[in-house]
Amino acid sequence: MNVSFLDACWGKPVKRTPVWLMRQAGRYLPEYMQVRSKCTFLELCKTPELAAEVTIQPVDILGVDAAILFSDILTPVEPMGMKLDFVPGPVFENPVRTMSDVEALKIPDMEQDVPYVLETIKILRRELVNKVPLIGFGGAPFTLACYMVEGKGSKDFSQIKKMMYKAPDIYAALMEKVTAMDMEYLNAQIKAGAEAIQIFDTWGGILSPADYERYVLLYTARLINGLNRTNTPIIHFVKGAGTMLDVVKKAGGDVMGLDWHVSLSEARDRLGSNMAVQGNLDPTVLFGSKEIIEREVKRVLRENDGRPGHIFNLGHGILPTVPPENAIFMVECVHRFSEK
Numbered sequence: 001m002n003v004s005f006l007d008a009c010w011g012k013p014v015k016r017t018p019v020w021l022m023r024q025a026g027r028y029l030p031e032y033m034q035v036r037s038k039c040t041f042l043e044l045c046k047t048p049e050l051a052a053e054v055t056i057q058p059v060d061i062l063g064v065d066a067a068i069l070f071s072d073i074l075t076p077v078e079p080m081g082m083k084l085d086f087v088p089g090p091v092f093e094n095p096v097r098t099m100s101d102v103e104a105l106k107i108p109d110m111e112q113d114v115p116y117v118l119e120t121i122k123i124l125r126r127e128l129v130n131k132v133p134l135i136g137f138g139g140a141p142f143t144l145a146c147y148m149v150e151g152k153g154s155k156d157f158s159q160i161k162k163m164m165y166k167a168p169d170i171y172a173a174l175m176e177k178v179t180a181m182d183m184e185y186l187n188a189q190i191k192a193g194a195e196a197i198q199i200f201d202t203w204g205g206i207l208s209p210a211d212y213e214r215y216v217l218l219y220t221a222r223l224i225n226g227l228n229r230t231n232t233p234i235i236h237f238v239k240g241a242g243t244m245l246d247v248v249k250k251a252g253g254d255v256m257g258l259d260w261h262v263s264l265s266e267a268r269d270r271l272g273s274n275m276a277v278q279g280n281l282d283p284t285v286l287f288g289s290k291e292i293i294e295r296e297v298k299r300v301l302r303e304n305d306g307r308p309g310h311i312f313n314l315g316h317g318i319l320p321t322v323p324p325e326n327a328i329f330m331v332e333c334v335h336r337f338s339e340k
């Protein structure tokens, strides 16, 4: 079993820097497209054998040091009573706007309402036993609330911000409910066998540091604090948080995910030696030549400067048009140039 990823999460020294890629299972892989051609994305998420198959594809193809469960952050939101579709971006037919919309949301029974997620994790633990650890994941309460209120992706997030400022009671009631759901969902993943958890706060960075602290921090902190995390490291990734890492750190967690807008060395200095980091190559570097990919991998490794507690990753998800051979080459570079 390759435990370099888990060791790095706990800040222990490793022989070579572990690496995985956010959204490593997906449309850039012909092997994924082949499985996906036979069903919709949601059907794929809900069929444990297929979800497990596409989870393992990048482990074998790229040689990464961790697997991430194939699902979506919005999977547990559907059984709250939200009608979900992917076109390919997520769309909710009935966005949350009023207090009665919030009251109508239910907290799913995870074993009953998302059995396929837990079953996928159990299959994966058997199939990955001599390979790599399995990462479970969920959306941070704020990012989930963004999709639930906007009803889809957004450029300016005016609906959720309007709710935050004009109807703080509705916003708070929604965040309470989403946080409670998230806690049960992630604890169910840990119980089923997830060996680390990543919390994706894709939209946390659309707020000022002051608003992040006022409207988001307490919910993510409560979530992380409520996880059964003694043996399960928590990775907290807030995209766009480079200027407010000190605030985000207060949420807790073992590893801070970093996007590429902050230098890794500066982030490490600011976070201190008791917090591991994950990141932070610009995903578009994978469109570059081998020389560029090698140069940029070396730069990120140099910024970490041999400090324990670094997991190499992209600063956000891999893009669907990246040539797979470039991702394979990136993983080789990380391993080759970090070998002690």
Ligand code: CP3
Binding pocket: 021, 022, 023, 024, 025, 026, 027, 036, 041, 068, 069, 070, 071, 072, 073, 074, 086, 088, 089, 090, 137, 153, 200, 202, 317, 320
């Ligand atoms: O990392 C992995 O390989 C695991 C699988 C995974 C998916 N989504 C599969 C997926 C993970 C970890 C996610 C997380 C997720 N989903 C996030 C947070 C991470 C991030 O990228 O910021 C968000 C915001 C979502 C919501 C979501 N789901 C969006 C915006 C989209 C459309 C994006 C796109 O690429 O078109 C999805 C769909 C989705 N989730 C796909 C996959 C493989 C594409 C679906 C398809 O096959 O058509």
